[in-house]
Amino acid sequence: MSTARQTRQREVIVQVLQQAEGPLSAPELLARAQVTLPGLGTATVYRTLKLMQEQGEAHAVHLDGEPMYESSGRGHHHHFSCNGCGRVFSLHSCPVALPRGTVYPGGFVVEDHEVTLYGRCPQCAAQQAQAPAPGVTAG
Amino acid sequence: MSTARQTRQREVIVQVLQQAEGPLSAPELLARAQVTLPGLGTATVYRTLKLMQEQGEAHAVHLDGEPMYESSGRGHHHHFSCNGCGRVFSLHSCPVALPRGTVYPGGFVVEDHEVTLYGRCPQCAAQQAQAPAPGVTAG
DNA sequence: CTATTTGCAAACCCTTTGCGCTGGT
DNA sequence: ACCAGCGCAAAGGGTTTGCAAATAG
Numbered sequence: 555m556s557t558a559r560q561t562r563q564r565e566v567i568v569q570v571l572q573q574a575e576g577p578l579s580a581p582e583l584l585a586r587a588q589v590t591l592p593g594l595g596t597a598t599v600y601r602t603l604k605l606m607q608e609q610g611e612a613h614a615v616h617l618d619g620e621p622m623y624e625s626s627g628r629g630h631h632h633h634f635s636c637n638g639c640g641r642v643f644s645l646h647s648c649p650v651a652l653p654r655g656t657v658y659p660g661g662f663v664v665e666d667h668e669v670t671l672y673g674r675c676p677q678c679a680a681q682q683a684q685a686p687a688p689g690v691t692a693g
Numbered sequence: 694m695s696t697a698r699q700t701r702q703r704e705v706i707v708q709v710l711q712q713a714e715g716p717l718s719a720p721e722l723l724a725r726a727q728v729t730l731p732g733l734g735t736a737t738v739y740r741t742l743k744l745m746q747e748q749g750e751a752h753a754v755h756l757d758g759e760p761m762y763e764s765s766g767r768g769h770h771h772h773f774s775c776n777g778c779g780r781v782f783s784l785h786s787c788p789v790a791l792p793r794g795t796v797y798p799g800g801f802v803v804e805d806h807e808v809t810l811y812g813r814c815p816q817c818a819a820q821q822a823q824a825p826a827p828g829v830t831a832g
Numbered sequence: 833c834t835a836t837t838t839g840c841a842a843a844c845c846c847t848t849t850g851c852g853c854t855g856g857t
Numbered sequence: 858a859c860c861a862g863c864g865c866a867a868a869g870g871g872t873t874t875g876c877a878a879a880t881a882g
Contacts, residue, residue, distance in 0.1 A: 559836060559881050581871075595839040600872060614758070621758040621871095634801050647798055649789045652810065659786060661815030662773050668809045669789065676800030698856055698861060720846075734864040739847060741862095760846095 558605070566591045567602045568611070568625075576642050577615050577622035577633070617642055617670060632669040638678030645671070697744070705730045706741045707750070707764075715781045716754050716761035716772065756781055756809060771808040777817030784810070 570586045584599045606612035614621050634643045656664040709725045723738045742762055745751035753760050756774055773782045795803040
């Protein structure tokens with residue numbers, strides 16, 4: 555079962571994912587990894603991503619319909635997607651208390667959950683409050 | 694502004710969506726609608742779906758990375774995706790209290806949220822407890 | 833040396849778009 | 858009659874797969 559070999563490709567992919575400021579889509583991950591490893595192929599990224607997920611080293615989140623990936627080991631958290639600038643932030647406090655094994659009304663046994671909040675990040679919220687429209691002043 | 698015409702296709706698509714027990718993917722919706730309207734084309738489903746969303750008659754949810762659609766007017770609710778049978782159920786009690794306008798720690802203004810629970814539906818949970826493997830009887 | 837891994841390219845979804853014809857109003 | 862809407866089929870974007878060459882152990 556020496557199945558997981560240490561290759562340059564995997565090394566780079568893992569590193570890119572760990573250094574990312576947030577979740578990345580496969581194409582984004584590919585692009586970033588190719589900076590270091592120009593010849594890297596699409597398939598390798600997907601295969602490595604699948605492998606990492608099976609081994610629990612990474613997991614997928616779904617933001618606005620796009621599957622994105624992030625490195626594990628940052629603890630349980632969710633995401634906030636800004637409707638203004640489109641950036642995705644990680645939330646470190648979880649708005650729901652649903653540990654594995656919780657039984658939801660009706661007999662649904664919860665094993666995992668995914669929460670995504672949509673709205674305005676601090677910056678966009680501030681812009682909205684201070685400058686409702688371009689050219690409009692507060693006076 | 695007589696933009697929205699009443700056609701047999703739209704009638705069927707709307708009906709299928711309203712009668713669905715949960716959210717449907719576009720291909721699923723197409724298949725179900727084709728039972729009634731065999732000649733229905735793929736593009737029509739997507740175009741109608743887009744139209745319905747713009748008019749607020751339907752909205753999209755993202756389950757396991759797949760965009761799925763459901764008829765509006767069932768109130769605020771979320772989904773439970775069964776890891777056993779793959780079916781999706783609608784949950785009528787919301788595990789989070791985050792009305793529009795809630796300000797999340799850090800200054801994030803919440804406008805909307807999406808919650809998906811993953812686990813075992815009542816049936817799959819029962820099977821798991823009572824029949825670990827096919828062909829095994831209880832006696 | 834042997835089995836795993838890679839890169840390429842083709843294959844596969846799913847979704848969108850262009851176009852001539854049908855059909856609602 | 859007019860033009861929105863339809864079905865078909867091609868195009869597009871992301872993800873998966875087959876295979877020979879490359880490489881880790």
